[in-house]
Structures are given as structure tokens and as C-alpha cells.
Amino acid sequence: MSTRLRLLLLPLALLLLAPAAASAQSFAENPLVYVFVVDGLDGDRVDQGRAPYISRLLAGAEGARSTYYRESRSIMVAETNPNHAAMASGAYADRSGIPGNSFAIQQATEDEDSCAPAPGGGGGVTVVSGENANCLQAETFFQAAERQRNPADITTAGIFGKPKLGRIFAARKPDNSLFADFLTAPCESQESSNPSYCTERIEDFPATGTALNDREVMDEVIRTIDQGVPADGRTKLPNLTFVNFSQVDQAGHATGAGSAYDAAIGMADTEIERFVETQ
Template sequence: MSHRSRILGGTSIDSDRPCRAASRCCPDPFTTPSTGAPMRFAMPLKNRLLNSALLGALTAGLGACGSSDPAGDSNSPPLGAEKLSVVVLVIDSLMPSDIGLQTPTLSGLIAEGTFFPESRSVFAAETIPNHVAMMTGVYPERSGITGNSFIDFDDPAGPTDKDLSLPEKLTAKTLFTFINEQCRGSGINPDIRHGATLSKKYLHEVFAGDDADPERQNDDPAVFNVAPDSHWDPTTSPAYIGPLFEYTPDRPTMEQALTQLPDADFFFVNLGSVDRNAHAFGAAGRGLQLLETDSLVQQMVDALKASGRWDRTVMLVVSDHGMDFTLPGPLQSVTVQPTLDALGACYAPMQAVQGGGTDSIYVTDRSLPEDQKREALHAARSCLMGLADCDTLCAGASRPTNAADIVYAWYTKDDPTDPTGNMPDSIRSQHPNFGDLVLVASDGLKFSDPTPLSNPIPGNHGQIATIHNFMLVTGGSPWVKKGVTVTPSVPSPDLLDRLPEQSETIDVAPTVAWLLGLGLKASDFPDGRTYDGRVLSQAFVQFDSASNPGSPTVCGRYDAQ
């Protein structure tokens, strides 16, 4: 079966993801009531803060419309006396196979929650796009965040290879923004608070909000993201490790998180040491780190219990991707830049941006006609995949060492003249920020560009195997179903499959939105389409008695039963 037809199950409104039937009962605040036509806002872009406040005011009274889509009902109840706490705790690169003797806390949380052993990251299986997927609930084709690195053609200094952590490139609204609009801007619950403790520098940057750099406006004029209320900068920690690592280790990160936790109703945390140790020291370093990180998770649980909040807490423990291990140095790597340079003499200049298990190929002259760019990409794909003799395509060009272990080469824009190179529909990562052609390495192989020494590290991700991530819904809330393991409907599913019962990183945002009763509708999204992800319904008792229950809270508030 072609991967282009492997999306299984039913289809939701504005989404190819399987999910429940939606209840669209709230009036659309962005249409004219008499005609249903979209309202137009003649407002200068420089007044985006005012624009954001106006959109929030227009949703007044709608924030409590609850639904598992989450789309919601009207006639919202008043705010309850209890405050729900929702924590999304990311253990970077954690895999289901890591759970064992070294993780007693996580093992206990699995017993007290609902575990999804066949969970999936978005592609590319890298840190930034999957943290963005968690906070936006949409695939990279809509968020614009496709990998950890890209070529910034908008840089005033000229095209530059850099981290894809620029807030203006994030063209989907985050949970922080939706909480502001639906709860605070609407006046429904102005006291709800959010926070983030993210160990990695580039994660702090991508969620810094659109006022982080007034000179660089969001690529989508309809988006103005806000930063978390408390947004810790890991570079300010005395324990911060700079070049090559650019993160603060888990112990000081958790110490910081515990200082922010009391003031956050919704809290987003990243612990990066399991990932960073794997990158630096391979599987051995990773194993030693797991025990410490597991003990730090226990510290957060203990803090919530000591404050009396655990019984009102839903915690999602999730990872952004898995990990693949190779030998250090160039022996198990492939370097494609010399081949691209040789082909460029006959076609167009191209540049590779490495992503560990992936490589993004860009035609660097963006002014070239589409036909000329396409011809260069066809030549690169044919040469690198062994579909044609490289020297015949362009005298002097040769196929790189280990190129036989490049398993896929996908265009980021469908090419009707070469459909075998089109990206599978289940991946949903077609975007210019991903380059023009994306290469994927086999398990145990990595890319190293522009030279064989550019990627010496033994731990990498991005390969298809590393799409398999960790997902657990747990917590002390009585709403969380205990001791449940969600088994896949297909034994040993392909990693490119998207089964209706499995979880993905894009499911975090709609689950949190449902829990907090944000009452989101398609018109609240900048492109008029609701979440790509779904509420993780198997984890909550409300779905035992109703297929599409309303949200259990109104902007995070509820009355105990």
C-alpha cells in the first residue's frame, strides 16, 4: 500500500486526521451575522497588539463553548470554584523502550494513567517542530516550523543557515495565545495564567512571541503570538552550557520549574538532558541520565501533592522524538554538498542543511524560474537516489559515499512531472522552510554537511525510526483513566501510518484546549481550519458515557462533583 493512502479511519472537518464528529454550535465571531460573509478589519499591521485584543473581545461569551473537537456548546455556566492544573512535561527524546528499572517514577505514572505505546512525532522528528506541534496542534505545513534548521532568505545580511526558532516563522497560534484570546481577552477568566520552563535556547526563542523583535513581523499577518506569562530564559542560568549544546541541564531546569509552577494553571516544561547526553555520548550516556531525570519528574509530582494541587492536575508526559545511534565521525554518514556543487555547474546552485537523520536541499537562487529550479531538483534526486548516472547528468558529478542508505528523497512541493518524489500525505510537512527537496537517512546513518566532519556526534534523530515517541496522560485528577494502555488496531504499525487510536504530538494542544474549555472553532484559527490533532479521548472518563462530551471546565475553572 502506498504511504499516500495510509491515513486510516474517519475524517474530521478541515482535517485529514481521524477524529470524532464535531458539534459546531457557537456563532462565528468573524462573520457578519446577516450574511455569513467574513468580517474585514481595516487595521494597520503595526497595530497588531490592538488587533489581538479586538479579536479576543469579539469572542466574549464564546470561550465556554465546550466540545471534544474542541468546538463547544453555548450557554456556558459561570466559573467554578476549583482550578484545574494542566502540565505538559517533555522529556526530550524519551522512547517507550526506555521505560524500565531506571524509570520507577515514569513506570508508576503509567500505572496511574493512560499510555499510548504507538505514538508519533511530526516529521521531521526534531525538537523545535515537535514542541511547536504540541503547542499549536497543527502539522508543520501549517505552522511553518519544519525542522531545527533552515535557510533564512529574509535575513538582511543575506541567506543564512540558522535555527528555525524565529517567532515570526511560527504561523500558527499557540496555546498561550489562545488562552489569552479565549479566556483573558474575552473577560471570561482574566486570572488564568500560563508559564514555560524550556531547557533549550532555541525553544525559548521560538515561543518568545511576536513582540520579541518589532522589526520582524509574523509571516502571517493574521497571527500575533504572545509569550508565556512566565518564560524562563535558560541562557540566564549559571549552569547553562553554550556552544554545541545551548541548554541548561535537567537538575537546574527542574529547580527553576518548581519556582514557576505555583503561578501557572497551564505549564509547559522541557527537560533536555536525556537528549543531549545521547547526542554527546551515545546510548551509554543516555542510560545514566534516565535515572536522574526520572527522579526529577518525581520532584514535580511531589511539589504538586505538597501544594494540594495533584488531585486537580492532568499531566501529559511526552517526548518530541526518539533517538538513533551511529558511530562517531564520518564512517556512518553521508555528505551530499560536494555532489550538489558539481551538479550546480550544469543546473542551479544548491545548498544542503543537515538535520541529523534528514538533509534539506535548497535551490539558493530563489529568483530562478520554477522550471529551472525543478530541473535542478530532478537532477539532484536522480543522482543521489541512484536513479541516473551522476556524471551523465553533469560531467564530474559523482554519487556520495553511503548514498545507497538514503531511503527517501521528497519534494516539499508536489511535482506532477515526478510524482514518485512527492511527500506522503501522512507526513504533512510540505513547506518552503523545509527546503525544496528533503533527504531521509536509513536507521543507523546520518547526514554530515557541508563536510564529512560537520556532524561527528553519535546520537541523531530525524530518521523514520525516530518518529516513534512517548505519550502518557496521567495525574491525580479523577478524570484521568488509570492503568490503560491503548493498543494499536494494526499489529506493528508502520511508522508512517496514522492510526485513529494512536497519539501524535499534534494531539497535545487539542487535549489541553478541551481540558481548559477554550471553546475554539475553525474561525479562531488564522487559516480557518481547526486542529489537525485530536483530543486523546481514551484517557478521560468523560468519554465513557458520551462520544463528544463538553469540556469539563470553563477556562480552567469547574465545580467539584
């Protein structure tokens, strides 16, 4: 593990900055930023020691310097879609365009996920999931990085355990390429209509559908570190990576906050440890 790893932990998000090279100067110039979202994690469980490795980092072990804001809260509604939109954009639900995992739109839409108007228009109220990039009204950091950057400065990646997060953050530029330099999420079927960024390594969770398990998600994170990602016509190391771990949320939906939920927290904690130990 690098002794110069820096960490910020929130109840729902883990932000790590690791040096891209050995010198202090290179760290200042080229930080590697990883935002790990342990979906559905109750911060009280961290305080109770159910995530022992994260707790050790918070205590300053492993050479870590950390900040833990215990009073942080999810935005309301406390669901996956609006909170990931808020973290990626800095916008509350009234401005992000995604106020919940489902919401009503005062028009007919092209399908149950989209916020785009149906061909030919139409009135009435439509309930949608908002699981489409056209629902986002606030600029995400994927888009902001593309707009503001010198291409050599920032390489972005989104690695999501849930298929719907891939759809939400699959916004495209005028040339039809993704704003995120690299994006992956599980496919939901074996159909040819699956998006090009999805992966077929999936697990079925009865409560919420298909997802990558947390180990598979971390495998992909580590692969991008070892092999880089295609960006700007060459292979580059991502230095702004947004990651979703889904298993804690899956366990909570399936069984409530019991032993299976705590076991899932332990598995996510193990994956964070594996990540840190690769640095």
C-alpha cells in the first residue's frame, strides 16, 4: 500500500486520491481520484465497526490521512438514482432532473425510462424511471471535465454495478461518443440491443434485478489501473473514476438490515482493502 494514500469517507461515498508517480510534485500535478459509492450503506454501521478496514483508515492506520463527516445525509428521496445524480453533478433533486427512482412528467414520453417527449407529442402525465441520460438536467463531472479540460489533464471512468447507472451516465457528445472516457455497467439481457459499454458478467439479484457483484466491480477498477482505458486516441490511466458497489443495497432490499446486510458491508469493506493494497 502507498503510504501517501489520501482518503475521504462519507456514509455513502468513498473518495481516494493516490499518487500517479513517486514524487510529491507529481502527486500534486496528477492525483488519481476514485469515488466509491457503497450503495445503501448505513453510516451507523461504519461507526459500529461493521467495516473494519474502512474504520482503520479513518483512525489513521495504514498510513492514511482521512476526514469523516458523520453528519452527512443522502438527499431526499434517499434512493439510488437521485443520489448518484447529486454526487455526479452537485445538484439537488429539484435541479438534477432525477428527483427519485421514479417520478411523473407532464407529457407523454418516448418510453418508460426516458424524459424525451414521445414522437408526435401528447399530453397527460407519464411516470418514468428517469434511467436515461436525457433526464439529467445538471452537468455531471463527466461533462464538466470534457468542457473544461485540456485532453491531457483528465481521463474519466464510470464503473457501475447497476445497469441503470450506466444508462443515466451514458450522455453523448455531438459526435455520439460518450462524455465519460470509459463507461461500463452490466448488460440486462443477451440481446444485440445492449449498449456497447455493457459487460455480460452479471448476477441476478431477485429484489432488484441484474448487477455486477462487488468483486467484479473492483476487478474492473483494478483492470483500468493495470491496463488503462482508451481515451483521446491512446491508452491512458483514468484519474477521475466514479464507482458503484451494489451488493449492500441488494442485501438491504432482499432481507432488511440484518445479517446478510452486514455480511455485504463486510464484502464491500474487503474490496476497498483490496483496492488500497494494489496502490
